[in-house]
Amino acid sequence: xxxxxxxxxxxxxxxxxxxxxxxxxxxxxxxxxxxxxxxxxxxxxxxxxxxxxxxxxxxxxxxxxxxxxxxxxxxxxxxxxxxxxxxxxxxxxxxxxxxxxxxxxxxxxxxxxxxxxxxxxxxxxxxxxxxxxxxxxxxxxxxxxxxxxxxxxxxxxxxxxxxxxxxxxxxxxxxxxxxxxxxx
Amino acid sequence: xxxxxxxxxxxxxxxxxxxxxxxxxxxxxxxxxxxxxxxxxxxxxxxxxxxxxxxxxxxxxxxxxxxxxxxxxxxxxxxxxxxxxxxxxxxxxxxxxxxxxxxxxxxxxxxxxxxxxxxxxxxxxxxxxxxxxxxxxxxxxxxxxxxxxxxxxxxxxxxxxxxxxxxxxxxxxxxxxxxxxxxxxxxxxxxxxxxxxxxxxxxxxxxxxxxxxxxxxxxxxxxxxxxxxxxxxxxxxxxxxxxxxxxxxxxxxxxxxxxxxxxxxxxxxxxxxxxxxxxxxxxxxxxxxxxxxxxxxxxxxxxxxxxxxxxxxx
Numbered sequence: 001x002x003x004x005x006x007x008x009x010x011x012x013x014x015x016x017x018x019x020x021x022x023x024x025x026x027x028x029x030x031x032x033x034x035x036x037x038x039x040x041x042x043x044x045x046x047x048x049x050x051x052x053x054x055x056x057x058x059x060x061x062x063x064x065x066x067x068x069x070x071x072x073x074x075x076x077x078x079x080x081x082x083x084x085x086x087x088x089x090x091x092x093x094x095x096x097x098x099x100x101x102x103x104x105x106x107x108x109x110x111x112x113x114x115x116x117x118x119x120x121x122x123x124x125x126x127x128x129x130x131x132x133x134x135x136x137x138x139x140x141x142x143x144x145x146x147x148x149x150x151x152x153x154x155x156x157x158x159x160x161x162x163x164x165x166x167x168x169x170x171x172x173x174x175x176x177x178x179x180x181x182x183x184x
Numbered sequence: 185x186x187x188x189x190x191x192x193x194x195x196x197x198x199x200x201x202x203x204x205x206x207x208x209x210x211x212x213x214x215x216x217x218x219x220x221x222x223x224x225x226x227x228x229x230x231x232x233x234x235x236x237x238x239x240x241x242x243x244x245x246x247x248x249x250x251x252x253x254x255x256x257x258x259x260x261x262x263x264x265x266x267x268x269x270x271x272x273x274x275x276x277x278x279x280x281x282x283x284x285x286x287x288x289x290x291x292x293x294x295x296x297x298x299x300x301x302x303x304x305x306x307x308x309x310x311x312x313x314x315x316x317x318x319x320x321x322x323x324x325x326x327x328x329x330x331x332x333x334x335x336x337x338x339x340x341x342x343x344x345x346x347x348x349x350x351x352x353x354x355x356x357x358x359x360x361x362x363x364x365x366x367x368x369x370x371x372x373x374x375x376x377x378x379x380x381x382x383x384x385x386x387x388x389x390x391x392x393x394x395x396x397x398x399x400x401x402x403x404x405x406x407x408x409x410x411x412x413x414x415x416x417x418x419x420x421x422x423x424x425x426x427x428x429x430x431x432x433x434x435x436x437x438x439x440x441x442x443x444x445x446x447x448x449x450x451x452x453x454x455x456x457x458x459x460x461x462x463x464x465x466x467x468x469x470x471x472x473x474x475x476x477x478x479x480x481x482x483x484x485x486x487x488x489x490x491x492x493x494x495x496x497x498x
Contacts, residue, residue: 030469031479079436079476080423129423131478159327159345 027068031133056132060108063140070155070167073141076134085122089145094122098145106148111139141167190362192335196382197354199271199338206267213260271339274318274352281314284322287330287343287365290372290475291438291451296392305395306426308438309378309451314388315358323349331367334380340366355382362452371474377452398429399441405496412493415486420478427497437477444498450475462491 063069077083085094095103104114115135118125126135143149144167154167193208195201237245274280284295296305313319323332325343333340334353341351355361365376383391402410416422417431424437432440446456450472454460463470466487468477482490 030473075476128418129420131420134478 025066025068028133031131056112056136057109059133059136060112060139063136064108064143064149065153066140067153067155069137069140070144070149070153071141072134073137073139073144074155076130076138077141080126080130080138082138089142097142100146106143106146108136108139108143111142112136115139190335190364195336196357196359196361197337198273198356199353200336201356202267202270203339206263209263210260213256217256272352274320274354277318280318280320280352282320282322283311283313284324285311285332285343287323287325287327287332287369289327289370290365290376290472292376292378293326293438296395298396303396305392306439307395307442308446309448310446311363311378311380312388312391313353313355313380313382314385315355315382317385318352318354321351321353323351328369329367330365330369330376332363333366334361334363336361337380342367353380355380358382358384360447364452372472375451375453375472375475377448379447379452394445395442399427399497401429406492408489408492409496410493411486412489412491412496415482415490416493419482420480421490424476440494440497442497444495450477458491458495461494462487465490465494 063073077088085092086097087094089098090096091099095101102110104110104119112135114123115130115138116125116127118127130138140149141155144153144155147167149167157166192200193204195204282297284297286293286295292309292311294307294309294311296307298304321332321341323341323343325345327345329345330343331340332343332351336359337353337355338351341349343349359382361380361382363378363380365373367373369376402413405413413430416425416427422432422434424434425440426433426435428439428441444456448454449456449460449464450468453471454464464477465480466482467479468475469479480487480490
């Protein structure tokens with residue numbers, strides 16, 4: 001009688017300690033050749049001759065729930081000098097990215113299109129310059145800045161001094177504004 | 185140019201010589217102590233019968249042991265502190281060459297300052313120094329803590345983000361010495377190596393002058409290399425790498441102006457020959473998984489052209 005109970009206890013312990021690993025998110029350091037392309041990617045029409053048009057759609061969606069992708073996006077945001085115009089999301093020459101205003105839409109595909117196609121009045125097109133999987137990481141980070149990523153996933157904290165709340169504490173309902181600023 | 189073994193007890197500089205001296209003193213003393221203790225132990229084991237010694241004599245023996253141990257340890261402490269104090273014999277020396285060493289995940293960026301901005305030399309993973317001249321290294325980190333270590337020249341010195349530090353090195357004989365990041369800094373910490381190439385002053389100056397030149401103009405390139413340059417500037421390469429004298433001016437990845445003149449690729453991971461260069465450009469993740477170099481999915485001809493261009497950057 002004693003042995004089966006011990007075995008039961010051991011099994012339960014193993015299951016309880018390893019079960020959380022099932023939810024472990026993936027760090028894809030070798031993306032498929034398809035998303036490594038810095039290809040056109042942008043879909044101008046919803047009419048296709050068969051099949052799903054863009055290979056990136058799935059990645060864009062998956063990255064919305066992947067902290068590693070957001071963190072890589074945060075690194076690339078500085079590496080590719082997005083900060084040069086958008087100033088860490090606060091906006092300078094380019095529009096602010098941490099408020100609730102989206103000129104060209106906030107859906108992942110909208111942000112992807114903005115980066116790849118460029119937009120009038122200054123936003124350059126990065127078509128062919130950034131691999132698709134990295135654009136998808138940038139999309140995840142850009143959306144996280146205004147709280148669109150929800151509270152479960154967040155990029156790593158800043159190495160420098162924090163000048164704004166962390167991305168995971170931003171609420172979608174109340175976009176970040178400077179204290180005392182007039183309502184938008 | 186094969187690097188030496190990275191053996192700290194074959195010193196090539198004054199600091200490493202002092203460290204090796206401290207090591208050998210400690211080793212000799214520890215060896216003597218070890219042999220004496222073993223001999224006394226053997227004596228105790230082999231001696232027949234119980235010890236015939238009165239209480240005061242026993243106490244005197246214990247006290248003698250205590251005093252001898254304390255004296256030995258104090259002696260070693262003096263050797264150690266003196267060794268530490270003499271580690272910077274070049275402080276205030278004249279004719280010092282200053283080089284900025286920037287640790288990045290997972291490679292080394294090196295800046296040789298010049299009298300004017302266009303005289304500055306930026307290179308990666310290959311530290312050229314003149315023999316017999318003190319070199320002041322300004323150690324900077326752009327991301328996490330790294331540690332600069334060339335066993336033949338000096339001990340380790342950490343590169344801490346936001347807290348720049350300095351150290352002196354000096355190579356007393358010509359040679360190629362392998363350095364290595366000595367503080368765990370992420371996935372590819374083990375592949376964050378570099379070479380120190382110590383050469384006579386005139387060879388060093390010739391190297392510096394060659395490094396100051398911009399990349400060769402397009403008209404001097406072969407047709408393949410010219411296509412490669414076009415690809416380089418049109419695709420993802422240009423987002424991170426700089427080639428002086430062209431439109432490529434990003435500073436996230438290693439400066440490639442004279443990439444073909446270096447001995448190794450990817451911070452000492454691969455010898456810099458065509459087949460490895462091609463593999464690295466096509467799929468860096470198969471060589472250094474997790475490195476920040478994304479794969480470059482180009483066709484075979486495009487890859488060949490791109491590699492031809494990189495090989496022309498001497």
